[in-house]
Amino acid sequence: MSYNREDYIRIKAEFSQKYLRAQNRATERRAELYAAIPEVRKLDGMLSQTGMEIMAVIRGGKDTEEQIAAIRQRNRELLAKRAELLREHGYPEDYSDVQYDCDKCGDTGFVNTKMCDCMKRALIAAGYESSGLGALIRTQSFDNFSLDYYRVGGANYDAMRRAAEGLRRFAESFDRTAYANYLLIGGTGLGKTHLSTAVAKTVIERGFDVLYVSAVGMISDFEAKRFNDGNGMKHDPDRYADAELLIIDDLGTEVSNQFTLSCLYDLLNTRINNRRCTFINTNLAFRELEARYNERITSRLLGEYSPILFSGTDIRRQKIQRVK
Ligand SMILES: Nc1ncnc2c1ncn2[C@@H]1O[C@H](COP(=O)(O)OP(=O)(O)OP(=O)(O)O)[C@@H](O)[C@H]1O
Ligand SMILES: [Mg+2]
Ligand SMILES: [Zn+2]
Structure with a gap:
């Protein structure tokens, strides 16, 4: 496959923009949530530590499985709390998640190194046009x-x-x-x-x-x-x-x-x-x-x-x- 070169360049640029727009929208919504429900910011702060805590446990090398299970359990509780708070305030649970047009490729146009079907479709539509x-x-x-x-x-x-x-x-x-x-x-x-x-x-x-x-x-x-x-x-x-x-x-x-x-x-x-x-x-x-x-x-x-x-x-x- 060797789509029209100009179409390809344009569609790739459109995908980058789409990807950034999705990221920005999520950031804006997160800011909106923090303003409306300050506790969510605290929860997000704690949730963002999870990865590092797990790393620290692994590095420590003692009772790792139990400790990791405990961290995971707390993580689930924090998420449930967060979801509940959002619901109480009339927001959908996934309000500040990044929402891509295409979940398969996260609007990057590629899954690993393979072109995603959504990008192929966009290129074909552009091919009709051009x-x-x-x-x-x-x-x-x-x-x-x-x-x-x-x-x-x-x-x-x-x-x-x-x-x-x-x-x-x-x-x-x-x-x-x-x-x-x-x-x-x-x-x-x-x-x-x-x-x-x-x-x-x-x-x-x-x-x-x-x-x-x-x-x-x-x-x-x-x-x-x-x-x-x-x-x-x-x-x-x-x-x-x-x-x-x-x-x-x-x-x-x-x-x-x-x-x-x-x-x-x-x-x-x-x-x-x-x-x-x-x-x-x-x-x-x-x-x-x-x-x-x-x-x-x-x-x-x-x-x-x-x-x-x-x-x-x-x-x-x-x-x-x-x-x-
Ligand atoms: N085999 C076919 N089945 C269905 N529709 C056809 C078929 N062949 C032609 N048509 C329709 O008939 C019309 C005339 O066909 P087409 O435009 O392809 O003719 P052409 O040979 O290109 O004529 P011209 O020399 O005048 O350009 C078009 O609307 C086309 O969709
Ligand atoms: Mg003709
Ligand atoms: Zn895709």
């Missing part, structure tokens, strides 16, 4: 991807089933060594975005850094970086090169000129060289890709990407018709 998937993450997943839409005219059901199953396996087994590139080709409304979003979601949940972007959005970030000091950038283009999975949606809808072609070429080439997985979705057929992009780009798309041909009848329309 992936650029926005609302798609909530509406498109493998769970609501149905093959039924490919039973109608024009669809190659078996090919779509193989594609969906293959991508699901790819996503569910994604790890550091994963390397595959896919070119999702087909007409509008056939599920390219849906299926690639489902892959993205699964890979984020496995703890990897995923970036989803439209070709138009990506080019606009490259332009902002190159011509406008980065102003208005949604994602730094460096992240396009680094993300462990990059999904470029709607290739072919961006403007095409020398600059955009060279950005695209550099990006695809860098990712291939670094063995980073990339998905590209497009409405353009091979021949149209060849006409639009230069040889260096198309030869990479043809040579390094596995094509997945989407077929069928516009699912947006099928859904509307089913509702009617």
Whole structure:
């Protein structure tokens, strides 16, 4: 697992703050108790001696077990007294205990050296955020991807089933060594975005850094970086090169000129060289890709990407018709 670096730094800082807040809240509450019930301060003073008393007994080395049992017994009595005092004054017993959001890790994010589930969850939520998937993450997943839409005219059901199953396996087994590139080709409304979003979601949940972007959005970030000091950038283009999975949606809808072609070429080439997985979705057929992009780009798309041909009848329309 190698979450997005910025997310990781931010979440770690948030956990440190959470931890300190919990400590401070407990300190404040303790002060409040001392002001309201002065006897509690005395009890706490005595309770805080317990450890040292036990140490002294151990060092003394005589009748240790009996003495320790006695200290423990007194400790229990002091605690009971304290609890009773608090109750009498209308406070819950644990009023000044440190109350963490997560008892497992005490809001440190780690249990021994292992990352706690609460921190993993926070990182996944941050991963959704920073992936650029926005609302798609909530509406498109493998769970609501149905093959039924490919039973109608024009669809190659078996090919779509193989594609969906293959991508699901790819996503569910994604790890550091994963390397595959896919070119999702087909007409509008056939599920390219849906299926690639489902892959993205699964890979984020496995703890990897995923970036989803439209070709138009990506080019606009490259332009902002190159011509406008980065102003208005949604994602730094460096992240396009680094993300462990990059999904470029709607290739072919961006403007095409020398600059955009060279950005695209550099990006695809860098990712291939670094063995980073990339998905590209497009409405353009091979021949149209060849006409639009230069040889260096198309030869990479043809040579390094596995094509997945989407077929069928516009699912947006099928859904509307089913509702009617
Ligand atoms: N197999 C499917 N099961 C359920 N819903 C689907 C399926 N495929 C697509 N959809 C839904 O149909 C709509 C269109 O799908 P999607 O956006 O993935 O198409 P697309 O191939 O990306 O089209 P475009 O080329 O226009 O971008 C979306 O709302 C999507 O959630
Ligand atoms: Mg789409
Ligand atoms: Zn935790």
